[in-house]
Amino acid sequence: MHARSNKVSSTPETRTIAVEVLRYQPGDATTPYVERFDVPFTDDMSVLQGLQHIKDRLDGSLTFRWSCRMAICGSCGMMIDGVPRLACHTFLRDFWPGPLRVEALAHFPIERDLVVDASDFIDKLPRIKPWLEPGVPLRVRAGEHLQTPAQLARYESFSHCINCLLCYAACPQYGLDNSFLGPGLTALLHRYNSDSRDAARAERMELVDSEEGVWGCTAVGYCSEVCPKHVDPANAVNQNKTASALSWLVRLLPGRA
Amino acid sequence: MAARRPYVRPMDGWWRRDRFFLKYMARELTAFFVVAYALVLLAGVIRLSQGRGAFEGWLDGLRSGWSVALHLVLLAVFLFHTYSWFSIMPKTMPPLVVSGHRVPAWAITAAGLACAVLASIALFVAFKGRPR
Amino acid sequence: MKRSSQPPFWLLFGAGGMLSALVGAMLVFLTGIAAPLGLFGAGTAFTYERAAAFAHQPLGKLAVAAVIALFLWHGAHRIYHTLHDFGVRLNAFTWLACYGVALAGTITAAVALAVV
Numbered sequence: 001m002h003a004r005s006n007k008v009s010s011t012p013e014t015r016t017i018a019v020e021v022l023r024y025q026p027g028d029a030t031t032p033y034v035e036r037f038d039v040p041f042t043d044d045m046s047v048l049q050g051l052q053h054i055k056d057r058l059d060g061s062l063t064f065r066w067s068c069r070m071a072i073c074g075s076c077g078m079m080i081d082g083v084p085r086l087a088c089h090t091f092l093r094d095f096w097p098g099p100l101r102v103e104a105l106a107h108f109p110i111e112r113d114l115v116v117d118a119s120d121f122i123d124k125l126p127r128i129k130p131w132l133e134p135g136v137p138l139r140v141r142a143g144e145h146l147q148t149p150a151q152l153a154r155y156e157s158f159s160h161c162i163n164c165l166l167c168y169a170a171c172p173q174y175g176l177d178n179s180f181l182g183p184g185l186t187a188l189l190h191r192y193n194s195d196s197r198d199a200a201r202a203e204r205m206e207l208v209d210s211e212e213g214v215w216g217c218t219a220v221g222y223c224s225e226v227c228p229k230h231v232d233p234a235n236a237v238n239q240n241k242t243a244s245a246l247s248w249l250v251r252l253l254p255g256r257a
Numbered sequence: 258m259a260a261r262r263p264y265v266r267p268m269d270g271w272w273r274r275d276r277f278f279l280k281y282m283a284r285e286l287t288a289f290f291v292v293a294y295a296l297v298l299l300a301g302v303i304r305l306s307q308g309r310g311a312f313e314g315w316l317d318g319l320r321s322g323w324s325v326a327l328h329l330v331l332l333a334v335f336l337f338h339t340y341s342w343f344s345i346m347p348k349t350m351p352p353l354v355v356s357g358h359r360v361p362a363w364a365i366t367a368a369g370l371a372c373a374v375l376a377s378i379a380l381f382v383a384f385k386g387r388p389r
Numbered sequence: 390m391k392r393s394s395q396p397p398f399w400l401l402f403g404a405g406g407m408l409s410a411l412v413g414a415m416l417v418f419l420t421g422i423a424a425p426l427g428l429f430g431a432g433t434a435f436t437y438e439r440a441a442a443f444a445h446q447p448l449g450k451l452a453v454a455a456v457i458a459l460f461l462w463h464g465a466h467r468i469y470h471t472l473h474d475f476g477v478r479l480n481a482f483t484w485l486a487c488y489g490v491a492l493a494g495t496i497t498a499a500v501a502l503a504v505v
Binding site for chain 2: 024026027031032082083106109110111117150153154172175176218219220221222224225232234235238239241242
């Protein structure tokens, strides 16, 4: 066997890490409380696998969302040692010996244990018109839209959003006032505004220009720091502040566009 | 099935919970110091409008130990403001593409800081004026 | 959907932020440290004669007014939003306390410079 130079141990050595989970059950008339579990783990295990171990072997009532286990579905977002992260994308070995604190995603109401009520986000989604509006009726026989690499580059990164809500957990302005549209939805809105195939920019800008739109943002920038897909929602929001302010200036001029 | 009773966590002290938020607050608090210096200059302009004696009194005030100490603090804060301003500036800009490549955020920040250095040198030279 | 009233204040905030980021530190150094302590010969440069001569020129008046006013509008906008971050309720009183000071300072600077 040749020697390997990676950091992770090549032998499946098992260690134990203390995981403190913020628990909450709506049925009991209690506030959230911390419960500690000692989780045996190997270096290749994610926090999600740690939670699955707890549910399978220690306490079957532990409730959390997950699906793909590979950072693409956006289901397993939670606060891991106070930072919004995907549980499947975060490794127990980095927090050993712990205690590792796991809590439901910040700035959303806790439904149960690590599950949050994300209905505010879901309800707002249609308001940004997250689809391509062609503007003129198109015929199939006219063929596909053509788009150059440069046109694609204008919106591509903003299309990578997996709706994991980590950016909402990072955004204190959303936490302080959830009428704010928020980073993820503004990034998605910007994705459509920047797509050469779309014609609904003016309608979306009405939302952008409002107090609930980009003007609720104070450029904290943490949303972009935590985004697992490098969408850069802070850029989407703040670029649109400039656009919104310039359109305000233009409106001062006599005449109509 | 139990009835739903979603629990809303309080936001008190949110900015103390993370180093990132503390840095953000430090950046925001620079505003108080920018206003403070503007008021110092405003006092100077008022004194200037009142004539030589008044203005020289303001200059004298600037020579006091307290004033110099305050300005040392103001200087540190303004330097932090310059750095944090150009750090956040790229976020407010649409993508800048030069010869087919997107200009990275750090390059925009560096360019901004360079402009600040040049502007500061120009101001220094202008302030000193021609040698007597 | 009602348009936010923030754009003009954000633009002033941006202008003031840019100006203070470019020349603020050097201004503080020259007027508050170098001139009072006589460093780099700045002490002999910062006199009533030179300040009055500068402020007599229209461009000089504009420059001084711009620095004072834009620094105040930058600070007012940021302070207003920072109060919200600290949990202070934003209402007409807090709005006036922040932007009112900027307006008062701008007017005072303009009047004083007009008289110089």
